[in-house]
Amino acid sequence: MIMIRKSLVLAMALATGITVAPSDLRAQEQSFEAYLDSVAAKARAEGVRDATISEVFADLTPNNRVIELDRDNVTSSGRLNPDTGFAFMSSYIERHNSQSRINGGRRTMARIASLANSVEQTYGVPAEIIVAIWGHETAYGAVKGGFDLPRSIATLAWEGRRRDRFERELIDVLKIADSGVARSNLVGSWAGAFGNPQFLPSVYLRLAVDGDGDGARDIWNSDADTLHSIANYFRDHGWQAGEAWGVRAYVPNSVDRDAVAGDYVDPECPRVHPRHSKFLPVSEWRAMGVIPRGEIGDDVMAMLFEPDGPAAPGYLLTQNYRAILEYNCSNYYAMSVGLLADAIAQ
Ligand SMILES: [Ca+2]
Structure with missing residues (x-):
C-alpha cells in the first residue's frame, strides 16, 4: 500500500507539471537497483544466462523522460466533438493519412511487390493492410524510436503503474538478448515497442x-x-482472408441506434468497443436502409460505427477491424490503418 501511495504522489506531481528530480523517482519502496536484482532472479529462473543479464542491465538507470511520456499518454486528449464526446475522427485521419504517407505506402508496395504477394498468399492478410501498419508504426521503417529498450521497460516496470505487464516485457527483452540479438539493437519507443512493426518483446518472442x-x-x-x-500477428488474431476490414456506408436517420447498440466489453480497452453497434449480417443493415459504399457480402457480419456522429460518414466494420484493434486498441488507430490501406491500394 505504501508503494501505491508513493506512486500516486509521483503521478500527481507529474500530472501537475512539477519537475521531478531524478532522486524523487527513487521514491519507490525498492531502489531501482534492488528491483533489477529481483527481476534478474526471475529471468535466471526462466533460463536467461547470467552473462546476458549482466550485459543488458549494466549501468542501467531509470529514465525520467519515459515516466513523463507515460503520464502524458494517460492524460492528453484532442479537441472534442460535442455530439460524441470524443475527438474528431475526420481531423485525426486527415492529419495521420497525409498524401505523403499514402505515397510512401504506394512506393513501399512497388518495392516489395513480389514479396508482398507471397506473404498475402501464405497468411491471407492483404499486403496493403500490412504496409499500412508499417506506415503508421514507423513511417515505413524511417522512425523506429531511439530509446534504449531495457532502460525504458525497466523504468516502466519499476515505476509500477503497470508493473505486471512491463516486468514480463523486461524478462522477455532479456530473452531476446539471450537469443543472440545484439545489445545495441535493443532500441525502440519509450513504451517498449521496437523494429519496423513496433512489437513488444513478448509479441516478438511469440x-x-x-x-x-x-x-x-x-x-x-x-x-x-x-x-x-x-x-503472422494478424493471422494469429483471427484475420479472415478475403474479407474487408470495413466499408464506408450511407446510414439513414431512420436507423434506431439504440436498438442496434453493442454490448461487447473488453476490460483492457473500455472506451473503444462501446462506440460500435452489435454485429449483424450486411443483409440486415441493408434492410434498415444502410447502403455499403464498398464491396462487402450480404452474409458478412458487420457492426456500425459512426465516429463523428450520425451526420458524418458511417462505416460497417467486420471482425477484421477487431483484429486491427488487437494491434493497438484505438478506434483512431484502426480506422486510420484501414483507410490508409484502402488509399494505398487505390
Ligand atoms: Ca531473417
Whole structure:
C-alpha cells in the first residue's frame, strides 16, 4: 500500500507539471537497483544466462523522460466533438493519412511487390493492410524510436503503474538478448515497442517470423521478416482472408441506434468497443436502409460505427477491424490503418 501511495504522489506531481528530480523517482519502496536484482532472479529462473543479464542491465538507470511520456499518454486528449464526446475522427485521419504517407505506402508496395504477394498468399492478410501498419508504426521503417529498450521497460516496470505487464516485457527483452540479438539493437519507443512493426518483446518472442530464412528474426532491417511477422500477428488474431476490414456506408436517420447498440466489453480497452453497434449480417443493415459504399457480402457480419456522429460518414466494420484493434486498441488507430490501406491500394 505504501508503494501505491508513493506512486500516486509521483503521478500527481507529474500530472501537475512539477519537475521531478531524478532522486524523487527513487521514491519507490525498492531502489531501482534492488528491483533489477529481483527481476534478474526471475529471468535466471526462466533460463536467461547470467552473462546476458549482466550485459543488458549494466549501468542501467531509470529514465525520467519515459515516466513523463507515460503520464502524458494517460492524460492528453484532442479537441472534442460535442455530439460524441470524443475527438474528431475526420481531423485525426486527415492529419495521420497525409498524401505523403499514402505515397510512401504506394512506393513501399512497388518495392516489395513480389514479396508482398507471397506473404498475402501464405497468411491471407492483404499486403496493403500490412504496409499500412508499417506506415503508421514507423513511417515505413524511417522512425523506429531511439530509446534504449531495457532502460525504458525497466523504468516502466519499476515505476509500477503497470508493473505486471512491463516486468514480463523486461524478462522477455532479456530473452531476446539471450537469443543472440545484439545489445545495441535493443532500441525502440519509450513504451517498449521496437523494429519496423513496433512489437513488444513478448509479441516478438511469440509471433516474429524469419521470413527470409537466414536464421534471424530481423524485424529491424529485413523486409521479409517484417512483412511475415505483421501478417503472422494478424493471422494469429483471427484475420479472415478475403474479407474487408470495413466499408464506408450511407446510414439513414431512420436507423434506431439504440436498438442496434453493442454490448461487447473488453476490460483492457473500455472506451473503444462501446462506440460500435452489435454485429449483424450486411443483409440486415441493408434492410434498415444502410447502403455499403464498398464491396462487402450480404452474409458478412458487420457492426456500425459512426465516429463523428450520425451526420458524418458511417462505416460497417467486420471482425477484421477487431483484429486491427488487437494491434493497438484505438478506434483512431484502426480506422486510420484501414483507410490508409484502402488509399494505398487505390
Ligand atoms: Ca531473417
